[in-house]
Amino acid sequence: QKEVEQDPGPLSVPEGAIVSLNCTYSNSAFQYFMWYRQYSRKGPELLMYTYSSGNKEDGRFTAQVDKSSKYISLFIRDSQPSDSATYLCAIRMDSNYQLIWGAGTKLIIKP
Amino acid sequence: DAGVTQSPTHLIKTRGQQVTLRCSPKSGHDTVSWYQQALGQGPQFIFQYYEEEERQRGNFPDRFSGHQFPNYSSELNVNALLLGDSALYLCASTFLGLSYNEQFFGPGTRLTVL
Numbered sequence: 322q323k324e325v326e327q328d329p330g331p332l333s334v335p336e337g338a339i340v341s342l343n344c345t346y347s348n349s350a351f352q353y354f355m356w357y358r359q360y361s362r363k364g365p366e367l368l369m370y371t372y373s374s375g376n377k378e379d380g381r382f383t384a385q386v387d388k389s390s391k392y393i394s395l396f397i398r399d400s401q402p403s404d405s406a407t408y409l410c411a412i413r414m415d416s417n418y419q420l421i422w423g424a425g426t427k428l429i430i431k432p
Numbered sequence: 433d434a435g436v437t438q439s440p441t442h443l444i445k446t447r448g449q450q451v452t453l454r455c456s457p458k459s460g461h462d463t464v465s466w467y468q469q470a471l472g473q474g475p476q477f478i479f480q481y482y483e484e485e486e487r488q489r490g491n492f493p494d495r496f497s498g499h500q501f502p503n504y505s506s507e508l509n510v511n512a513l514l515l516g517d518s519a520l521y522l523c524a525s526t527f528l529g530l531s532y533n534e535q536f537f538g539p540g541t542r543l544t545v546l
Contacts, residue, residue, distance in 0.1 A: 364537035409474050422474030
């Protein structure tokens with residue numbers, strides 16, 4: 322079993338829709354939860370991070386962590402064609418700086 | 433601020449050759465990590481350098497080695513290249529002294545092994 326599971330998609334939605342992206346993980350020791358966006362042939366850029374459980378909102382983006390279910394989510398409101406990219410979840414433990422990554426979900430926003 | 437820079441952008445090598453990739457961290461950062469990202473996959477952690485020492489290593493063979501210089505820049509060396517080493521190699525930098533160590537990524541070096 323992989324430490325982090327993420328549906329690779331692609332996920333195709335119309336412009337303006339709410340997008341829900343998800344990852345599950347196996348080790349309850351993970352404490353930092355991050356979402357990165359990666360455009361084609363570019364390096365990942367950090368969108369959101371959360372420490373431990375809870376929600377975090379930044380503009381159109383909301384990150385949720387449910388440690389009891391080992392489930393993390395990223396919601397994108399009012400999706401735009403420019404949001405089309407691959408979204409990767411990454412997690413790490415408190416004492417370990419190594420990021421463990423999901424495979425990434427390819428998101429396509431149709432105008 | 434130039435952010436994290438990597439060179440070269442693209443590289444084509446043949447099996448058995450050796451390659452060196454370079455990374456300059458974001459200004460103010462002292463820690464560099466290297467990742468390998470195969471097509472359609474998430475990045476895999478290779479190793480992390482801090483204070484010119486390899487601080488942590490992922491599950492990669494000894495063919496993968498690195499170095500960090502006093503100015504915090506870093507090199508990734510891969511010996512005896514295999515076809516399976518073809519990937520995007522990402523460098524990420526951070527400042528270890530912060531409670532949350534956000535990693536900033538460079539654009540990557542795309543290595544093709546023929």
